[in-house]
Structure formats: structure tokens, C-alpha cells
Amino acid sequence: MDVAPAPEPELLRDPESYARLLRHVREAVLAGVPGPRSPRSLVSDSWSRSLAARVDPDDGEAPFVHDAAALAALREAHPLAPVLPVLRQMLVSIADDAEHLMIVTDADGLILWREGAAGQLVRGDRVGLTEGTRWSEAAIGTNAMGTALATGEPVQIYSAEHLVRRYHSWTCAAAPVRDPETGVLLGSIDVSGPLRTVHPAMLSLVTATAQLAEGQLRAQLAVRDERLRRVNMPHLEALRGRPGALLSAAGRVLAAQACTLPSTVDVRRGGGTVALPDGRLATVEPLAEGYLLRLSSPSGPHRARLRLEYLSDGAHTTTVDGREVPLTLRHAEILTLLALHPNGLSADRLALQLYGETGNPVTVRAEIHRLRTQLGASVVQTRPYRLAADVDADFLRARAAVRSGTPADATRVFRGPLLPESEAPAVREERETLTAQVRQVALNSGDPAVLWSFWETSCGADDFAVLDTLLRTLPAADPRRAAVAAHRARLA
CATH class of the missing domain: 3.30.450.40 (GAF domain)
Structure with a gap:
């Protein structure tokens, strides 16, 4: 909160x-x-x-x-x-x-x-x-x-x-x-x-x-979910491996087989046909508690959508097809490096980028195995290690905005440093480089809105150059100028 x-x-x-x-x-x-x-x-x-x-x-x-x-x-x-x-x-x-x-x-x-x-x-x-x-x-x-x-x-x-x-x-x-x-x-x-x-x-x-x-x-919700899964699992097993899922009364996916689904399906009371975000059609049948979802046709090849929100002073967020997946910092670091190297990385190379010269490929293989268990083998593939998903990463969007010279887009995406708690050498280098690039783009823009957006992040809050440029560019009547001046005076 x-x-x-x-x-x-x-x-x-x-x-x-x-x-x-x-x-x-x-x-x-x-x-x-x-x-x-x-x-x-x-x-x-x-x-x-x-x-x-x-x-x-x-x-x-x-x-x-x-x-x-x-x-x-x-x-x-x-x-x-x-x-x-x-x-x-x-x-x-x-x-x-x-x-x-x-x-x-x-x-x-x-x-x-x-x-x-x-x-x-x-x-x-x-x-x-x-x-x-x-x-x-x-x-x-x-x-x-x-x-x-x-x-x-x-x-x-x-x-x-x-x-x-x-x-x-x-x-x-x-x-x-x-x-x-x-x-x-x-x-x-x-x-x-x-x-x-x-x-x-x-x-x-x-x-x-x-x-x-x-x-x-x-x-209490987790207890109800577990009871619903236990009671209704025979309905899912009766599909005999065909794609389907058990849903809560609110449409949350509690168990799925042979398909990838968003975390919640928009269901109507009484069930019926629903369209999934990727265009697939499914039939939802009401159970005593919750619903049984059946995909109306074979799902066919499905390329997962992986969203990484890692530019933040707070917690990092990872979602697969709209379903949030809680990941450790180490797994977020691995996804960051794989997103930055779309052609893939060997175990040796990934170990070097994660741990430096002391990195051990055996440790990396164990982490990749755990990550594939969480996200699915269709998201993280091997030989070499790479992402086989449509990746939407905020740090990639910020990089693209810096390269295309669009300051407003860069600062809109940049809500904080890349995985600020990470000490992985390659992630730390990318974090420092991206922060410096976005800062320079903001300073060069001369746009008060762009500068204000960067100042609101932890990277710009106490930056004298950013504060002084804001004071020069904000109109005297703008109420934000008083806040900047007061903060500048406290730092002096």
C-alpha cells in the first residue's frame, strides 16, 4: 500500500x-x-x-x-x-x-x-x-x-x-x-x-x-481453493488430458492441464462460451463451487507472453500470459539476462554474467531447472538457454526509447533502477548504464514533465543537476517548482 x-x-x-x-x-x-x-x-x-x-x-x-x-x-x-x-x-x-x-x-x-x-x-x-x-x-x-x-x-x-x-x-x-x-x-x-x-x-x-x-x-481463500481443487479435480481428470482448467467462482485458474491460461478468466454466472485474451474460445461449465473450463478446440502451438516489470524501487513483477508468478531475485536476474540476449546464453556464459569469475555452470543448470518448473519448459528453453516467449520487458522498452530519442517514453517506462537489489555483475552493469542514459536523455530534453518524471524516481530524487534544471525550466507559477525548491534547499 x-x-x-x-x-x-x-x-x-x-x-x-x-x-x-x-x-x-x-x-x-x-x-x-x-x-x-x-x-x-x-x-x-x-x-x-x-x-x-x-x-x-x-x-x-x-x-x-x-x-x-x-x-x-x-x-x-x-x-x-x-x-x-x-x-x-x-x-x-x-x-x-x-x-x-x-x-x-x-x-x-x-x-x-x-x-x-x-x-x-x-x-x-x-x-x-x-x-x-x-x-x-x-x-x-x-x-x-x-x-x-x-x-x-x-x-x-x-x-x-x-x-x-x-x-x-x-x-x-x-x-x-x-x-x-x-x-x-x-x-x-x-x-x-x-x-x-x-x-x-x-x-x-x-x-x-x-x-x-x-x-x-x-x-482463508487458500483453504477454500484447496478444498475446491480436491472436490472438483475428478471433473478435470475426466477430460483425459484434453486442455481444460478448474476455476474459482470468481474465475481464477486453480488448476490447468494441457494449456496455458491467464490467471483469471472472465466468466459469467451460469457459464457459457468465453473468449480468452489470445482469441481462443472456451466453454465454462458451472460446478457446485467454481467452474470447469474446456477449450473449445485444440489449443495448437501457443507462444507464451512473458511480461517483466523490473524497473522499480519496489518489488519486481513477472507475469506469464497475464498470470503473475512470484520469482526469487536470482530467477528475475536470469530472465533479465536472457531477455537482453535473445539468441541465448550457454551455461558458462550465464554463470559468468550472474556470479562473475567464481560462477559455476552446475549452479546455473540447477537454477534454470527450477525456473523452467515455475514458468514452463515452453517459456525457458535449453541448448542454449533462451526465452521462447513473446517478451515485454520494461527495461527493453526504456532502452528502445533511449535509442530512438524519445525522452517522454523513456522516463514514462523508467520508474526506478533495474532490479536494485541485484549484485549480479551483468545486471549491475546494465542497471548503471540504463540509469545514466535515461538521466542524460531527461537532462537534454529541457522538458519539465520529462525531468519531473525522472526526479520522482529514487535515481533522480537527490540529483543536483536534475533539481537545478527543473528549477530553470518549471514556470514560476507551477506549484511543482515550490516542491523542487524546498527539496533542493534541504539538500544544500
């Missing part, structure tokens, strides 16, 4: 003074006059959405939409109900100690569960922070729960960053929770309390709790 940027450090040094500053900022924005500073962009965007929904900044109040009877039924049916014990274990005792409330909402911002110390429950009741009320942005304006659901990211909202005046004495942190099968928002987890108890770790805590909840849901 991405975390929205936090406000200035003075919040923690003097919460009351910072709250007064935020009130002045809010009043200036609502009055349409210059203020002491601009609100965070996250807050400004949320205020705009809230005002467009006609939320009253002075007298808004969270609407009560469900009574106790209706709420009980909603709780029982909600996907987060099974993980509530985990949320209590992580947050309730901490919330009690810090005079906060723990709150869980559904995807529409309806508060389903609320727990905390008795005094804080009473305080929450006074402002409608209770079960059965709706806290979406459209209902009550900027708040951590509603804004986390609107943006899909963890959010902390302080005092007068709440659009509605009655919540200015509160601070809250919330993180969204998603269905691990579909990616759909299920709701949010929130910790709310008085401003004086604000703590820098609260946002990290709710974010970690949301991730733990998603992990629990993922574990």
Missing part, C-alpha cells in the same frame, strides 16, 4: 498550534483568499470532492442509515467479520491506552464495528462516530475512513483537515482493506481520537493491521 504524505513535523511538536494553523488554511480556502500555506494535495483534492457532493463545512453531520437490527445482518454477512478478532487483537488495547476508538467500515463508509474505552465511545456518540452512520466523503466530507476509501490508500487526517468543523478536535488514521481474490475494496480500518494524542506511528499501525487482515483473508 502507498501511504499519503504526512504534514509538517510541527504537528508532533505542538499539536494545538498546528491545529490553529490548519483552521486558518481551511478558512482561507473556503473563502477563496490566500492563506498561510496550501493544504496537502491529498486534503485539497478531498475537499474538492466533498464540496462537489454538497457537504456543509459548518454544519455537516454523519447520517445515520441503519438501525441495530439491519446492522446485525450486515455485520454477519460482511467479508471482514471473520478477521475481526485479529483487528481487536492488534488495535483495541492500543486504542484504549491512547484514548482512541477502533472503527471498521464497509466499502461505502458505513461503520459496522466500533470499540474503545467507555469515555471515548461517549465522545464518539456526540459527533455521530458510531455504528450505523456513514462516513464516506460524499456523506460527511474529508475524514480518514472516507478518504482512504476514495483514494484506495492509507490516510491520516488531522484536526481542521476534516472539512466539517465539528471534527476539528479529532485526528484519525485509516487504511483500506481489499478482497484478495478480486481486489475490490471491502472497507476500511480506522483509529480515531483527540488531537492531543496524535502519534506518528498510528498510520503505520493501521496500515500494518489492514495488511494483516488481508493476509488472513488470503489464507
